[in-house]
Amino acid sequence: xxxxxxxxxxxxxxxxxxxxxxxxxxxxxxxxxxxxxxxxxxxxxxxxxxxxxxxxxxxxxxxxxxxxxxxxxxxxxxxxxxxxxxxxxxxxxxxxxxxxxxxxxxxxxxxxxxxxxxxxxxxxxxxxxxxxxxxxxxxxxxxxxxxxxxxxxxxxxxxxxxxxxxxxxxxxxxxxxxxxxxxxxxxxxxxxxxxxxxxxxxxxxxxxxxxxxxxxxxxxxxxxxxxxxxxxxxxxxxxxxxxxxxxxxxxxxxxxxxxxxxxxxxxxxxxxxxxxxxxxxxxxxxxxxxxxxxxxxxxxxxxxxxxxxxxxxxxx
Numbered sequence: 001x002x003x004x005x006x007x008x009x010x011x012x013x014x015x016x017x018x019x020x021x022x023x024x025x026x027x028x029x030x031x032x033x034x035x036x037x038x039x040x041x042x043x044x045x046x047x048x049x050x051x052x053x054x055x056x057x058x059x060x061x062x063x064x065x066x067x068x069x070x071x072x073x074x075x076x077x078x079x080x081x082x083x084x085x086x087x088x089x090x091x092x093x094x095x096x097x098x099x100x101x102x103x104x105x106x107x108x109x110x111x112x113x114x115x116x117x118x119x120x121x122x123x124x125x126x127x128x129x130x131x132x133x134x135x136x137x138x139x140x141x142x143x144x145x146x147x148x149x150x151x152x153x154x155x156x157x158x159x160x161x162x163x164x165x166x167x168x169x170x171x172x173x174x175x176x177x178x179x180x181x182x183x184x185x186x187x188x189x190x191x192x193x194x195x196x197x198x199x200x201x202x203x204x205x206x207x208x209x210x211x212x213x214x215x216x217x218x219x220x221x222x223x224x225x226x227x228x229x230x231x232x233x234x235x236x237x238x239x240x241x242x243x244x245x246x247x248x249x250x251x252x253x254x255x256x257x258x259x260x261x262x263x264x265x266x267x268x269x270x271x272x273x274x275x276x277x278x279x280x281x282x283x284x285x286x287x288x289x290x291x292x293x294x295x296x297x298x299x300x301x302x303x304x305x306x307x308x309x310x311x312x313x314x315x316x
Contacts, residue, residue: 064288085293090276101187101190101258110198110240116196117199117206142257145256155177201242253301280293
């Protein structure tokens, strides 16, 4: 061998896969997949703590007869709570009220919110007062909004009866003591409270639509009504789907406004599923049966959200 030739360096041996050196080297120079796992691990852990564990605990409690009033321990009863729920008239009444409130207030809030969003999107010289007006109903606490409208519809000193009396001399009506009128008053309050939330989401979607589309449509001779249906609505559909999903989930969990306005009355004509769960677990201290009712509400919310994503979201 020539002494001037450099020896060929030997290939460095790789440490075993499970060794400490291998782990340190992988952490120093992680692959894309490993880096994604490291970055998402805290989020997954937080999600498991605040979502997965409570839902799992809820389902676990639904298989037990767990009452806090008797002092006895939890007794495993299997699917007995689920059978009792399906035979419970109060459950079906509360579920129907919840679904009916959702079917009325979600489209109502969407229509009113779309009108408010288009109004706030107009080229005012000073737009901040209009947009601030959208924030006020949304920022108002739900219970406070319920108390305000309960005062509006009060049978003796309410604003609505006072206006009717001054306008035409009509007799005062007991709005919150008649099932149909109480339900209508609750739906009106929810639409007023939630339409601003819909308007804020739709306003963000309106601002993302290019102005050039409307300019081209005007050149082609399209009217304002044609521009609305052929440009605004199709371009706004992703924002509409997002607003509908969030609004529907909160509508299925309606509690504060009916509770503060009527406490579920008269009778149980305005009692929602969330109010029934609250009454079962807080008033009656029946955690097992209340957990079963909450599981049914969770399944209902999951089903309707999946419908939005598969049907409406696909078209958007």
